[in-house]
Amino acid sequence: MKKKSFWEYNAPADSSWTWKKIMRFRHKIRRFIVHSIGNGGKTMAWYDNWHPVGPLDVIISRRDIYTAGYSAQTTVVDIVQNGEWEVPDAWKDKYGMIFDVCPPLLIRDRNDVVLWKSKDNKLGHFKVKTAFSDLSADIDEVGWAKLVWFSQCIHRHSFVLWVAMSNKLRTQDKYMRVEMNNSLKCPFCLECKDSHNHLFLV
Incomplete structure (x- = not known):
């Protein structure tokens, strides 16, 4: 070969x-x-x-x-x-x-x-x-970067928060774009599918 x-x-x-x-x-x-x-x-x-x-x-x-x-x-x-x-x-x-x-x-x-x-x-x-x-030299720094990453932060928490702030979490509403599954519900309220807005802003 x-x-x-x-x-x-x-x-x-x-x-x-x-x-x-x-x-x-x-x-x-x-x-x-x-x-x-x-x-x-x-x-x-x-x-x-x-x-x-x-x-x-x-x-x-x-x-x-x-x-x-x-x-x-x-x-x-x-x-x-x-x-x-x-x-x-x-x-x-x-x-x-x-x-x-x-x-x-x-x-x-x-x-x-x-x-x-x-x-x-x-x-x-x-x-x-x-x-x-x-x-990363050509990537603009976001204004909230220092709120997520700082000297006393817990890295795994900061990573999840960074992904959430970037709207990249695998929330249930995103699965709906791939497959229709009406049984998915937010584990906290059990009323609707979860999303970034539902989890963090509602």
């Missing part, structure tokens, strides 16, 4: 909800994941982010890749030999922005390393805190 890049992989229809979500939003993290080249044997030449211009599949057409005799599994070591680009001469004219740059220095006894490139262009190992900060 041929190895396929995470960036071009299509999730099967029967994949889990979590995996489908990861596939849907992977483009948001692509620019943050950078490959530092060692021997070039584990980094995919076209799909991984190792070149200064970014992933090469965005620039080089798939037709050109296959016409030149390469494949999706081509690695960096396959296109860099003896300190020179090992690519068709026509590419050097057509894709000058790529091949005008000096190729990476390959070190035989050093493996490639995957790093996280933060929004301020600092390279380092992946950290959840850094990733969260970088990925």
Whole structure:
């Protein structure tokens, strides 16, 4: 079975909800994941982010890749030999922005390393805190955030409250959109289906 890049992989229809979500939003993290080249044997030449211009599949057409005799599994070591680009001469004219740059220095006894490139262009190992900060940089902070999250809060309570404030609780009224079930009743009043408004505002 041929190895396929995470960036071009299509999730099967029967994949889990979590995996489908990861596939849907992977483009948001692509620019943050950078490959530092060692021997070039584990980094995919076209799909991984190792070149200064970014992933090469965005620039080089798939037709050109296959016409030149390469494949999706081509690695960096396959296109860099003896300190020179090992690519068709026509590419050097057509894709000058790529091949005008000096190729990476390959070190035989050093493996490639995957790093996280933060929004301020600092390279380092992946950290959840850094990733969260970088990925949420474009999200506006809601005015009630500090009412939910504070130093003495009970985290599980704050989490439920945050979900409620975001109108994301799985209340009974939402199940009605999927299936008709008239037997559902609010466990407190037993008179009607529960909802965000019914639970927190009535």
